Amino acid sequence: MPRPRRKPDCPFDTETQAQLGLYFGGGMSSKPLDRMLQLRLSALDCCTAMLGPVGRASDDRARVEAAPDLVSAVMAADSEEVRMRVFKQVKRLEDLGAKLCWPTGRRLDESELVYPELLRASPAKPQLLWVWGELSEDDRYAVAILGTAGASKYGLAQASRFAVAAARHGLTVVTGGEVGVDHAATRAALDAGGRVIVALGAGLEAHGRPHHRLYQKVVQSGRGVVVSVSPLDTGPTPMNQIDGDYLIAGLSIAALLVEAGPGSGALTAARVVRQEVGRHLMALPGPIDAPTSEGANRLIAEGLADLTQSTEAMLETVARRARASSTTRCQPVRRPDGSC
Amino acid sequence: MSTGQAAGRQLLTRGGLPRNVFRPKLTDRERRVFDAAERGLTFEQAVDEGIDADCLRVVSYRLYLAGLAESRFIDPGESAHANRSASARGVGGSPRPR
Numbered sequence: 001m002p003r004p005r006r007k008p009d010c011p012f013d014t015e016t017q018a019q020l021g022l023y024f025g026g027g028m029s030s031k032p033l034d035r036m037l038q039l040r041l042s043a044l045d046c047c048t049a050m051l052g053p054v055g056r057a058s059d060d061r062a063r064v065e066a067a068p069d070l071v072s073a074v075m076a077a078d079s080e081e082v083r084m085r086v087f088k089q090v091k092r093l094e095d096l097g098a099k100l101c102w103p104t105g106r107r108l109d110e111s112e113l114v115y116p117e118l119l120r121a122s123p124a125k126p127q128l129l130w131v132w133g134e135l136s137e138d139d140r141y142a143v144a145i146l147g148t149a150g151a152s153k154y155g156l157a158q159a160s161r162f163a164v165a166a167a168r169h170g171l172t173v174v175t176g177g178e179v180g181v182d183h184a185a186t187r188a189a190l191d192a193g194g195r196v197i198v199a200l201g202a203g204l205e206a207h208g209r210p211h212h213r214l215y216q217k218v219v220q221s222g223r224g225v226v227v228s229v230s231p232l233d234t235g236p237t238p239m240n241q242i243d244g245d246y247l248i249a250g251l252s253i254a255a256l257l258v259e260a261g262p263g264s265g266a267l268t269a270a271r272v273v274r275q276e277v278g279r280h281l282m283a284l285p286g287p288i289d290a291p292t293s294e295g296a297n298r299l300i301a302e303g304l305a306d307l308t309q310s311t312e313a314m315l316e317t318v319a320r321r322a323r324a325s326s327t328t329r330c331q332p333v334r335r336p337d338g339s340c
Numbered sequence: 341m342s343t344g345q346a347a348g349r350q351l352l353t354r355g356g357l358p359r360n361v362f363r364p365k366l367t368d369r370e371r372r373v374f375d376a377a378e379r380g381l382t383f384e385q386a387v388d389e390g391i392d393a394d395c396l397r398v399v400s401y402r403l404y405l406a407g408l409a410e411s412r413f414i415d416p417g418e419s420a421h422a423n424r425s426a427s428a429r430g431v432g433g434s435p436r437p438r
Contacts, residue, residue, distance in 0.1 A: 141405055170398035322405040
């Protein structure tokens with residue numbers, strides 16, 4: 001493990017602690033972290049520059065002072081309350097075996113985690129990601145499986161079937177970690193030997209026992225990871241559920257809606273995927289008199305989701321989307337005769 | 341041209357470009373799948389030659405996803421099973437030939 005960069009006059013020993021300090025000091029907003037990145041400074045640099053003696057790191061200090069919201073976050077981070085909160089959070093991260101991850105491309109001093117590539121391209125990427133388990137480069141090919149907690153037998157069966165197909169073709173399955181469709185897809189993908197990402201809006205430790213057991217199974221399998229946008233003990237709220245939807249969308253090339261009633265959270269997640277993050281959406285049709293299929297049928301009718309009737313169709317759609325993005329990245333050069 | 345041949349040809353032409361233009365680096369596993377595709381083998385033939393079915397499915401789909409192949413090996417058993425189970429539930433499957 002790399003040696004912590006202890007800086008004199010700074011209340012924090014490591015970059016992780018300093019970042020959490022700015023996060024909590026800024027009222028759990030990522031704005032101070034955004035500003036810090038714009039200034040090309042680390043959290044430790046910001047804290048040292050502002051909290052150390054005048055004259056030390058004066059260049060950094062001048063840069064931080066130009067950003068009032070960052071200054072107030074640093075000052076608040078120096079309070080006893082925030083420091084206690086940071087150290088408690090770091091202790092719980094260590095106990096759980098979880099880590100923090102952030103999207104700068106620079107790695108944390110005590111972490112080897114790399115921010116997921118797909119999420120980095122998302123318009124609503126979180127500045128801090130709580131990660132339990134190991135992220136893999138293979139996760140750049142991921143499909144989300146969405147659905148209601150109160151799924152029918154048909155919904156559960158289809159969620160499993162599509163998750164197995166994705167897993168058997170090497171696609172990572174992203175779910176929201178709820179009961180119903182999410183649990184069915186998670187279990188099926190793991191049992192088929194595939195990788196799974198469970199993406200949460202609430203904290204990693206803020207779920208009931210059945211959920212926690214499944215998350216443990218995901219992590220202990222060595223083929224899965226549970227990620228969250230909230231501190232470990234943050235309970236589920238309507239706001240962080242939406243954050244979780246953005247996370248699911250950001251981590252996936254495309255999403256498949258299996259079943260969703262008219263007021264279902266899965267329907268909201270599907271709309272976030274398509275309309276907010278701009279990822280591709282597929283939906284399974286269901287009986288017209290089944291309340292659990294009303295949402296999916298409506299999205300298909302509105303043209304927001306592709307009608308998907310087979311696992312092959314899902315695989316082809318995901319491949320089409322992935323190829324479209326890889327073509328723009330690779331830009332193969334053509335020979336004069338037109339061949340590649 | 342069979343599905344496998346098409347995938348192989350696409351890989352071959354891209355692999356043949358000058359080093360500084362575009363040259364996919366293939367692992368051993370990918371190379372074996374690529375070779376099977378180049379020889380125009382079907383999924384079953386490649387499996388008979390000792391390529392693991394899971395490896396064939398995953399690697400050829402991965403090459404296809406990455407845009408390094410124009411097509412992929414499709415496991416006929418799985419495809420038939422998927423369509424059968426879908427048809428049995430009355431929710432789709434391949435259309436019957438006219």
